[in-house]
Amino acid sequence: MSLFRSGRCRRWIVLFGIAALGSCAGVNPAAPPAPPAELPAALIFPVPSIDVSKTTSASASGSLAAFVAPGGRFSEEIVQGSDLATQGDAILGVFLNPLTDLKIPVDPSFSTFEGPVTFTNHVGETVALNAKIDFSDFDLDGDGVAEGCSGSTSPLPTGATAPRPVCYRIWVETEEGAQRLMAGVFNQLSLGTNIGAGRYVVNTSALPTLFGGLSLSAMYDHRDPLKKATDLFLGYPGMTGFALFAHIFITQQGPDESAIKTLIMSNTFVEDPPLMDSFRSVGRFKEGADFWSGTIQAKGAFTQEGLVESIADVCAQISTGNEVSRLDCVDLGIDVFGVTFVDFATENDVSLPSSANFPDLPIF
Numbered sequence: 001m002s003l004f005r006s007g008r009c010r011r012w013i014v015l016f017g018i019a020a021l022g023s024c025a026g027v028n029p030a031a032p033p034a035p036p037a038e039l040p041a042a043l044i045f046p047v048p049s050i051d052v053s054k055t056t057s058a059s060a061s062g063s064l065a066a067f068v069a070p071g072g073r074f075s076e077e078i079v080q081g082s083d084l085a086t087q088g089d090a091i092l093g094v095f096l097n098p099l100t101d102l103k104i105p106v107d108p109s110f111s112t113f114e115g116p117v118t119f120t121n122h123v124g125e126t127v128a129l130n131a132k133i134d135f136s137d138f139d140l141d142g143d144g145v146a147e148g149c150s151g152s153t154s155p156l157p158t159g160a161t162a163p164r165p166v167c168y169r170i171w172v173e174t175e176e177g178a179q180r181l182m183a184g185v186f187n188q189l190s191l192g193t194n195i196g197a198g199r200y201v202v203n204t205s206a207l208p209t210l211f212g213g214l215s216l217s218a219m220y221d222h223r224d225p226l227k228k229a230t231d232l233f234l235g236y237p238g239m240t241g242f243a244l245f246a247h248i249f250i251t252q253q254g255p256d257e258s259a260i261k262t263l264i265m266s267n268t269f270v271e272d273p274p275l276m277d278s279f280r281s282v283g284r285f286k287e288g289a290d291f292w293s294g295t296i297q298a299k300g301a302f303t304q305e306g307l308v309e310s311i312a313d314v315c316a317q318i319s320t321g322n323e324v325s326r327l328d329c330v331d332l333g334i335d336v337f338g339v340t341f342v343d344f345a346t347e348n349d350v351s352l353p354s355s356a357n358f359p360d361l362p363i364f
């Protein structure tokens with residue numbers, strides 16, 4: 001039986017609407033941006049997706065389940081992390097695509113931008129709001145130092161030759177007044193084909209009827225197409241603070257048609273005694289090959305209905321879902337021995353910057 005059909009995980013899906021879902025040593029978008037060969041005409045707020053939904057890049061499938069025979073010993077284990085990651089991408093798209101639709105010019109004369117934005121949730125409900133975006137430099141991560149941004153939508157201030165990050169803070173104007181929605185930094189702007197690098201945090205309490213207060217953050221570095229990393233955190237509020245956290249870290253090494261992809265996640269319900277209900281996994285596969293290597297630890301509700309509680313460095317054939325010799329994975333270079341779980345997400349991971357760094361009301 002699927003994790004998704006258990007009571008808890010049905011609730012997970014309901015909570016996140018569309019459903020949701022790695023330490024992030026691999027992501028360091030704070031590194032100096034490489035000089036961009038070109039600049040986009042308008043700002044793209046990219047979904048930092050690394051596709052783990054299929055085993056061949058030529059396939060159109062949206063779920064790894066299409067490649068896995070049901071009923072194999074590890075069929076569910078192979079599929080479920082992939083599905084959660086894919087659903088996480090869908091959640092990000094809900095917030096980011098409407099912002100890209102604003103078509104904000106990349107131009108050093110734009111230090112602010114204001115325009116109508118329409119958000120749509122998973123059941124098609126929409127909210128149209130006015131967004132106000134300020135691009136001045138600020139301290140995103142709260143370390144006491146501003147991020148050194150350009151102060152405009154362009155990484156190149158007028159007359160400058162060295163690119164700088166682009167910072168943004170977004171407020172939306174609701175019936176209850178203006179509220180903070182999102183803050184972030186582009187360390188390298190997305191060109192569409194190469195989404196660059198950046199970091200952001202979103203809090204949807206300004207849009208409670210649509211998303212119920214979901215908070216999320218992401219760090220991504222896709223500047224090198226042969227070495228991409230995305231670190232994603234999701235938090236959903238419960239009766240007494242956050243109830244549910246997901247932390248998903250995905251890397252891709254190599255070109256799309258033969259990439260090794262590693263998906264590491266730690267998810268927990270914190271409404272129960274801490275970490276009683278938790279799910280941690282490491283999974284790795286290589287595009288174009290039929291093997292998956294994985295390690296899983298599940299506790300509490302996550303072990304219901306047949307999901308294994310603990311496996312380590314298992315090698316399975318994707319198409320059958322059954323265990324094979326570990327050498328098959330070792331030879332392929334995908335064995336996960338020694339790969340550690342990521343930390344569980346905390347409230348800090350999904351919190352907007354302090355009011356000192358991100359004022360409660362728009363600053364223009």
Ligand SMILES: [Ca+2]
Nearest residue numbers: 139141143145
């Ligand atoms: Ca800082």
